[in-house]
Amino acid sequence: MTLYTALFYLLGALIVASTGVAVTRRNLVHAVVYLILSFFGTSLLFYLLGAPLLAALWVIIYAGAIMVLFLFIIMMTRADAQAGPLFPPGQWIPAAVLGLLYLVVGSLMVLAVPETGAELRPAVAAPRNFALHLFETHWLSVEIVSVLLLVALMGALYLGRRRETDVSGEEP
Amino acid sequence: MIMWFAGLILLIVKLAVVLGFLLFLAAYLVWVERKFLARLQIRYGPNRAGRYGLLQPIADTVKMLTKEDTIPDGADKGLFCLAPAVVAMTAMLMFAVVPFGPELSVFGRKVPLVITDLNIGLLFVFALSSLGVYGVALGGWASNSKYSLLGGIRGAAQMISYELALGLSLVPIVMLARSFSVVDIVQAQERYPFILVQPVAFVIFMISAMAESKRIPFDLPEAENELVAGFHTEYSGIRFGLFFLGEYVHMQVLGALVAVLFLGGWRGPFLPPPVWLFIKIILVVLFMIWTRGTLPRLRYDQLMTLGWKMLIPLALLNIVVTGAVVLF
Numbered sequence: 001m002t003l004y005t006a007l008f009y010l011l012g013a014l015i016v017a018s019t020g021v022a023v024t025r026r027n028l029v030h031a032v033v034y035l036i037l038s039f040f041g042t043s044l045l046f047y048l049l050g051a052p053l054l055a056a057l058w059v060i061i062y063a064g065a066i067m068v069l070f071l072f073i074i075m076m077t078r079a080d081a082q083a084g085p086l087f088p089p090g091q092w093i094p095a096a097v098l099g100l101l102y103l104v105v106g107s108l109m110v111l112a113v114p115e116t117g118a119e120l121r122p123a124v125a126a127p128r129n130f131a132l133h134l135f136e137t138h139w140l141s142v143e144i145v146s147v148l149l150l151v152a153l154m155g156a157l158y159l160g161r162r163r164e165t166d167v168s169g170e171e172p
Numbered sequence: 173m174i175m176w177f178a179g180l181i182l183l184i185v186k187l188a189v190v191l192g193f194l195l196f197l198a199a200y201l202v203w204v205e206r207k208f209l210a211r212l213q214i215r216y217g218p219n220r221a222g223r224y225g226l227l228q229p230i231a232d233t234v235k236m237l238t239k240e241d242t243i244p245d246g247a248d249k250g251l252f253c254l255a256p257a258v259v260a261m262t263a264m265l266m267f268a269v270v271p272f273g274p275e276l277s278v279f280g281r282k283v284p285l286v287i288t289d290l291n292i293g294l295l296f297v298f299a300l301s302s303l304g305v306y307g308v309a310l311g312g313w314a315s316n317s318k319y320s321l322l323g324g325i326r327g328a329a330q331m332i333s334y335e336l337a338l339g340l341s342l343v344p345i346v347m348l349a350r351s352f353s354v355v356d357i358v359q360a361q362e363r364y365p366f367i368l369v370q371p372v373a374f375v376i377f378m379i380s381a382m383a384e385s386k387r388i389p390f391d392l393p394e395a396e397n398e399l400v401a402g403f404h405t406e407y408s409g410i411r412f413g414l415f416f417l418g419e420y421v422h423m424q425v426l427g428a429l430v431a432v433l434f435l436g437g438w439r440g441p442f443l444p445p446p447v448w449l450f451i452k453i454i455l456v457v458l459f460m461i462w463t464r465g466t467l468p469r470l471r472y473d474q475l476m477t478l479g480w481k482m483l484i485p486l487a488l489l490n491i492v493v494t495g496a497v498v499l500f
Contacts, residue, residue, distance in 0.1 A: 029313055033251065036306065043299075053352075056295035064302025065332060068309065072328050075313050075321065126291055127352055 002119065007048055015041040024086060028074045032067055039063040050123035053130050186287055194267060198420040199229035205461050212465035236413035244406050246316035255311030256407065256414035262304040263421040269293035269354045270428045273438050273445035285438075285445070286355055293354035294346065297429065298339055301384060305331045307418070308386075308393060312403035323402025326472070327386060327393030333479040334383040334390075340487035341376035344494035345433050358437035365436035372490045374434045376483050381426040382460060383479065385419060389467040392475060427456035 015038050022034035039062045047055040125133075134142065203218065203225065210217025218225030243252055273285030290296050305328050312324015346352055348369070349360035360366075367374045383390040394402030404415045431437055431452035438445035470478070 029248070029251070029310070033306075033310070052290065052292045053295070056292045056299050059299035060295065060302050064299060064305070064335075068302070068305050068328055068332050071306070071309055071313075072325065075309065075325055075328075124291070 004048065005119070008045070011041050011045045011048065014038075015045065026086065029071065032071050032074065036063050036067050039067070050125055051130065052124065053127040182283065183287070190267060190272075190287060191264065194264060194421055194424060195417070197424055198417055199233060201420045201423065201457060202232065202416075203229050204457075205464075208458065208461050209465050212462070233413075236410050236416075239409040241409035241411060242406075244316060247406065248314040248316070251310045251314035252406075253411070255307045255314060256404075256411045256418070257307075258310070259304060259307030259418035260414040260421065262300045262307070263418045263425060266297050266300045266425045267421075267428065269296055270425070270432055270449075271355045271358055271437060272449050284355070289353060289355045292352045294342060294352045294357075297354075297425075298335070301338075302332075302335055304418075304422075305335075307415075308403050311407070311415070312393075315403075315406035317406050319399045319401075319405045320403050323393045323395075323399045323405070327403055330386070330390065330392060330475060330479075331384060333476060334380045334483075337376055337479055337483035337487055338380040338384060340484060340491065341373045341380060342433065343487075343491045344370055344373050347491075347494055347498055354432055358432055358439070361436045361439065365434060365439075367434040370434065370490075370494070372486065374430075376487050376490070377434070378430065378459075379478075380483060381430065382463065383475070385422045385426055385460075387419075387423075387460060388464040389470050390475060391469060392472060395469060423457050423460060424453055427453035427460075430456045 018034045018038040018041060022031045022038060025031040025034065039058065043055045043058040043063070046052075046058060206228070207217040207225065218228040221227040221231045243249060268287040269290055271284070271286035271289070276283045276285060308327035308331065309324045312320040312322075312327065315321070345357060345366055348366060349357040351357065351360070357366075386393050392402075393399075394404065399405070404412055407415060428449065431449055435452050437452075438449045440448035440451075443451075
């Protein structure tokens with residue numbers, strides 16, 4: 001077992017543990033903090049696997065921007081912890097089915113590639129190589145995602161605008 | 173193996189020197205700020221502890237360390253203790269990618285004068301600066317006080333708004349240097365500093381940097397007349413000291429970033445490279461203190477209008493223009 005393998009399992013354990021703690025918290029702010037820890041672990045995992053650009057972007061976008069918005073909304077609304085069971089059956093049964101499906105499909109996909117047994121080696125992909133690979137082989141996916149984001153942006157704009165006219169319409 | 177140990181010892185020495193310097197300078201920046209502000213306001217400033225008040229930072233440090241450390245009853249203990257550490261830690265870690273001199277060669281070994289030359293150096297800085305928001309937001313929330321909470325919310329909103337302008341203003345720099353690495357960016361300024369070709373980016377970066385470090389005229393998260401002291405109202409002793417330290421280290425880091433990205437970093441005639449970097453950092457910091465002494469605080473809507481309706485579109489325009497110039 002090399003140092004890289006040991007680090008890989010350590011980070012994996014950190015991610016699984018912090019995500020597990022995050023979904024079982026009743027205090028929403030605590031849940032957000034554990035989720036940030038989990039994202040941080042994921043980012044380190046990307047770095048370990050030789051994708052520093054992805055690692056940095058992961059922290060900037062997920063841990064830095066999206067979770068701040070979550071935290072912001074939780075702090076603004078001051079949502080109190082809800083009584084009752086943490087996971088009602090209506091929520092956990094579909095989640096468990098989807099999770100199991102993902103586990104099976106994911107494992108099959110990993111096992112189908114010949115590189116599965118290869119040893120983890122230190123590697124670094126420079127931002128330039130990463131970008132070239134992304135835009136040469138996966139340009140279609142990038143375009144699809146960007147169209148999706150554009151639609152989301154337009155939706156947000158529409159919702160924001162409609163509310164503005166409503167408020168002004170109510171005033172005498 | 174011996175080379176490996178030599179590298180490790182070298183790294184530890186570099187870390188110790190840089191960290192010691194950062195902390196020492198942070199303490200004396202407080203003195204500089206108080207003295208300079210006092211002069212701007214036609215008064216003396218600290219002048220009791222030592223000659224010209226030069227021992228004031230030491231007296232302040234001793235006071236912070238020995239003061240009672242209080243945690244409010246209703247506070248969330250864990251997060252309350254974590255928040256100041258996040259602020260101070262993220263500010264200090266950012267300095268890791270700032271080069272303070274060209275590569276030296278000692279005993280035939282190449283010694284780069286930077287703690288670590290990441291090929292994503294700039295993004296590393298942004299990642300840490302986006303994590304720094306949590307210190308402010310969680311500190312405000314965990315104190316369980318309305319003033320702290322309002323300060324924390326304002327801080328989070330302000331920092332995520334200005335982070336966009338901060339990041340976008342640096343895209344042209346990356347385009348010109350063709351690298352995210354801070355060392356390469358300094359190398360690319362061999363003939364002329366980037367401030368000459370990117371004055372717009374420089375102005376946007378300076379304004380957003382001041383907003384990021386929550387200083388007047390952008391100090392809404394701690395606006396004294398409305399929020400007592402904002403997100404750190406409930407903190408005392410060394411925990412408050414850590415917030416304070418974080419702010420002053422942040423000022424130095426932003427000064428260093430301005431120096432490295434726009435003013436040519438350690439380049440300069442006659443004096444040794446680290447001295448030039450130091451001079452440039454001090455000049456930027458003095459400019460920030462001067463601004464504090466000159467401008468009043470912005471209103472909240474003015475702050476958001478400036479960030480979203482002026483700086484971000486201007487930064488985007490600057491990217492398009494620079495892209496066109498680089499391409500043709």
